[in-house]
Amino acid sequence: xxxxxxxxxxxxxxxxxxxxxxxxxxxxxxxxxxxxxxxxxxxxxxxxxxxxxxxxxxxxxxxxxxxxxxxxxxxxxxxxxxxxxxxxxxxxxxxxxxxxxxxxxxxxxxxxxxxxxxxxxxxxxxxxxxxxxxxxxxxxxxxxxxxxxxxxxxxxxxxxxxxxxxxxxxxxxxxxxxxxxxxxxxxxxxxxxxxxxxxxxxxxxxxxxxxxxxxxxxxxxxxxxxxxxxxxxxxxxxxxxxxxxxxxxxxxxxxxxxxxxxxxxxxxxx
Amino acid sequence: xxxxxxxxxxxxxxxxxxxxxxxxxxxxxxxxxxxxxxxxxxxxxxxxxxxxxxxxxxxxxxxxxxxxxxxxxxxxxxxxxxxxxxxxxxxxxxxxxxxxxxxxxxxxxxxxxxxxxxxxxxxxxxxxxxxxxxxxxxxxxxxxxxxxxxxxxxxxxxxxxxxxxxxxxxxxxxxxxxxxxxxxxxxxxxxxxxxxxxxxxxxxxxxxxxxxxxxxxxxxxxxxxxxxxxxxxxxxxxxxxxxxxxxxxxxxxxxxxxxxxxxxxxxxxxxxxxxxxxxxxxxxxxxxxxxxxxxxxxxxxxxxxxxxxxxxxxxxx
Numbered sequence: 001x002x003x004x005x006x007x008x009x010x011x012x013x014x015x016x017x018x019x020x021x022x023x024x025x026x027x028x029x030x031x032x033x034x035x036x037x038x039x040x041x042x043x044x045x046x047x048x049x050x051x052x053x054x055x056x057x058x059x060x061x062x063x064x065x066x067x068x069x070x071x072x073x074x075x076x077x078x079x080x081x082x083x084x085x086x087x088x089x090x091x092x093x094x095x096x097x098x099x100x101x102x103x104x105x106x107x108x109x110x111x112x113x114x115x116x117x118x119x120x121x122x123x124x125x126x127x128x129x130x131x132x133x134x135x136x137x138x139x140x141x142x143x144x145x146x147x148x149x150x151x152x153x154x155x156x157x158x159x160x161x162x163x164x165x166x167x168x169x170x171x172x173x174x175x176x177x178x179x180x181x182x183x184x185x186x187x188x189x190x191x192x193x194x195x196x197x198x199x200x201x202x203x204x205x206x207x208x209x210x211x212x213x214x215x216x217x218x219x220x221x222x223x224x225x226x227x228x229x230x231x232x233x234x235x236x237x238x239x240x241x242x243x244x245x246x247x248x249x250x251x252x253x254x255x256x257x258x259x260x261x262x263x264x265x266x267x268x269x270x
Numbered sequence: 271x272x273x274x275x276x277x278x279x280x281x282x283x284x285x286x287x288x289x290x291x292x293x294x295x296x297x298x299x300x301x302x303x304x305x306x307x308x309x310x311x312x313x314x315x316x317x318x319x320x321x322x323x324x325x326x327x328x329x330x331x332x333x334x335x336x337x338x339x340x341x342x343x344x345x346x347x348x349x350x351x352x353x354x355x356x357x358x359x360x361x362x363x364x365x366x367x368x369x370x371x372x373x374x375x376x377x378x379x380x381x382x383x384x385x386x387x388x389x390x391x392x393x394x395x396x397x398x399x400x401x402x403x404x405x406x407x408x409x410x411x412x413x414x415x416x417x418x419x420x421x422x423x424x425x426x427x428x429x430x431x432x433x434x435x436x437x438x439x440x441x442x443x444x445x446x447x448x449x450x451x452x453x454x455x456x457x458x459x460x461x462x463x464x465x466x467x468x469x470x471x472x473x474x475x476x477x478x479x480x481x482x483x484x485x486x487x488x489x490x491x492x493x494x495x496x497x498x499x500x501x502x503x504x505x506x507x508x509x510x511x512x513x514x515x516x517x518x519x520x521x522x523x524x525x526x527x528x529x530x531x532x533x534x535x536x537x538x539x540x541x542x543x544x545x546x547x548x549x550x551x552x553x554x555x556x557x558x559x560x561x562x563x564x565x566x567x568x569x570x571x572x573x574x575x576x577x578x579x580x581x582x583x584x585x586x587x
Contacts, residue, residue, distance in 0.1 A: 008390035022424030082319035088312025108525020110542040111562040115330025216419040235420045246415035
């Protein structure tokens, strides 16, 4: 079994090439001076600076950020409250919450977004940034709930009840006991939900209406006419942002252990 | 993203049951009022999420189901309440049957391709050691971190007549020179496998990584051939991970919109795109609702059939 090149490792090499080749080409061609992208025409930064200077790209970038920030703020707040509610409610309520969480992730986004569009249409409201945010919260809060409850399951019913028994009012139980312990999970949930909202296409296409456009939707609509150095540059800039966000998620998941260690050492000191 | 469970301190568990017998109990009978207070706090905390989910998830889905059996006037664009199954009949018998069939076959074929390609990769990572293992794992995860739209768009270039894949295929004599490989069912398939493969490898790796190597050695010592050891021990014990991978890959594939929108061109559509067109351009809401309702029912069936498995997926997503 110690052969250097087993069939499995050859497949692995091919698969990795398959995963990285297209992305690599986009990155290379974002700096390719050859306008028709047929060969290598030398290195240039024109496309990148062009993308950053483009009014539409900048506008869409800010729209994407605003939508992702609002969706994340609401989704994480709702999820944190819901996760804290579970231990205080009958078991069946927790099971219902759990099923609704999975259902939001399993039912295709084309279905949920279409449903929200029909409701908005029925009520005679107009779509725009608010409806995109409303659509994003549906799946962002499902991811946030999953992340938060896996952390909360290890805390609840011990620390908070102990603090309450010792006479701490609810808001102090939350601020002094639960919040510090939940912080790492809240950070991870926020970063994840920001990334998913930032990168979303389907709900945005359905719910944005004619006035609102985000960066991934811009890439989608431009790519319908084939490739160009301009799209490559926008794609590379956008990819960089989502990659940085996810690296932060990766780093944040190492945080809890440290936090927990500090908490225990503080307890021992006092 | 699994977190080390923080062990409760020994002193804390004493107060768990409300502490009725303890000296700090403020007055007799407080156990009951405490429980009632907790219940009320729970209801208040759960209310915002419940209201939100009802308004923006449950109500829209119910309305879709109602629309799907309504009638649609092609001339006035009016939706009339009623009960007819015409929309469902159109879906399975009309012009769009091709998209239905394509969605089903693509989902199955793509999931199978991910299993076949993903297992060797997961196995290689699980058997690697030290820094190599961490690097290989990261190499599979990083593409998943990159924007989905960008990763899909990236294939447009490679599959274009002057792209690397087309030229390679032409050089091998598979297709005539200058063939457009993009905007086809083949392109959608490539895009889907590339897009979803990391989601297959990760749960497979997690299952494979937990297998004790001693088990495989023991099987070999007992006289099992290498091939049988592989099938009876490795594949079998990795099954929960493989099933999780199939769910993570197959479920979003069925309602896929983005990949066919970018790589499928205007002719090769999947069911998700047909549905979106009904809402975004054609304006035939009841027909779109019928497609949406069908997708929804299929997914809910899968959800209830696999609920216990899904509980274990929490730490993968």
